[in-house]
Amino acid sequence: MSEVYLEILRSGINTTAQDCGRKHLYHIGITVSGAMDLRNHKLANALVTNKTEEASIEFAYQGPLLKLKNGTVNFAITGDVAFNIVRKNSKVEEGKCYQNYILENDDQLDIISTKKSVYGYLSVSGGFKFEKTWNSFSVNTKANIGPNNGKKYSIGEKILIKNHENLKIKEKKINYTNPSNNLIRVIKGTNFNYFSNDSQNKFFKDEYLVTNLTDRMGMRLKGSILENIKSTNIKSEGLIKGVVQVPADGNPIILLNDHGTIGGYPKIGVVISADLDRVAQLPPGTNIKFKEVTLVEAENLFKNYLSETNKYLNAIN
């Protein structure tokens, strides 16, 4: 039996396999990776009756153009994404996110672009045919770990799909609107007092611009310069996703999924867990504001985030 696969006719800007990320490897320098927007990754899987831990294909800005070979698949796309299904008779259907579709042999899936966001997700019923490395399907392009030799996809490559019994495909659909709020909540960082009073105030009052220097590793911001009155370097120590660090030039950087595991810049704040999906989706050119919350508030906000995620997951099932 021949393999069912998606042939890549256009790779898109940054198309990689991802799942919920890698654990227990920070101490050897391997970062978490995983889907930048975990809720959308999970919803994509749920819409095709997969477990949320199954791998999805993540794309950024311009997505891939894919042609299905040797089979039929049930797929779904999540995020704020414009895409078309080009049937083999050249008929074009405009796709909608948050519902499943059937892609027939030789049909094409044209993921045109994400709209007012950065990342989108593609899942197929039964999952892609990948092997786990350190218990995860996530691609880490820095250390070349994960499917496709740890690299983003290029034109001409194939994404293999697991052969599965022809499931009875149910129609699945939810109404979901991605949150579009530019207020990012943070807890003060371990080096908050390295910054002048004036800069501490500005950090929570002024707007910061998301610059083009933004990728899966981190998001460089531009705005009021944060004046360090103690030391612009600390002895290198562990980092986590969401840390807002400030190098000597005074412009903050938010660390994202592929961040280095150790670093020596002072940490002015840490984005709360409830806002991490939303931060990752902010396109360059967006103005954001930081708001301080306490640990208890952050914990409650995360509970809300989780129960909302579960509400949508349950609505699908």
Next chain:
Amino acid sequence: MIKNISNLGDAAIYCDFGTEVNETINSEVIKYFNYLFNVIKEKKIEGITNLTPSYNKLIISFDLGTTNFLEIKKKIENLEIEDGEKEVSKKIKIPVCCDNKYGLDFKRLSEKLSLPKEEILKLYLNKEYFCYMTGFIAGMPFLGDLDKNIRCDRLETPRVKVPKGSVGITEQFANIYTFESPGGWNIIGSTPKKIFKKNNINDPVLIKPGDKVIFYEITNEEYLNWNE
């Protein structure tokens, strides 16, 4: 001993062992790390997702969906850290070619340190360095301490790409770029030796915290013909 425990954001614990960088404090960090690593393996504490030891800090990441700061903090405080089996410290020899085509920063270092290249290498090579931690990128070792006469700040503007295998120094530390990466260390050579082996799933990292490392010089010919 942990001097202070605080939260780093809402999903990590920041254990502070002190501000100085020395083998004594670092050994304490590594002791805690090894102990906790086994505790997690044996599932005695649930919800921890990562441990990051560094010179004098230990960061414990956890899954906020299943636990929280106070819960983990309490468990950490109640641990009686036993010395456990001492990890055997290895002595690892690393070949380095210091020809100028690999040693990109000798000119800068010579000016900053007022020392010729030969003198810098004499003070750097064939000395035993202690591995404090591994990270930033997969398998990168942070080694020390360098001779006081060859300590130099990092580059004012970091390189966008430091070639894989590059060997660098900054302040009292030495490192090896295990992958091509951005970086601001002064590059003085390159090693052909594989430091991170991703196919070696159970033990991908050659140099671990507590290990001793000695750099020795090889010629460009030896570098190009290196075979492991």
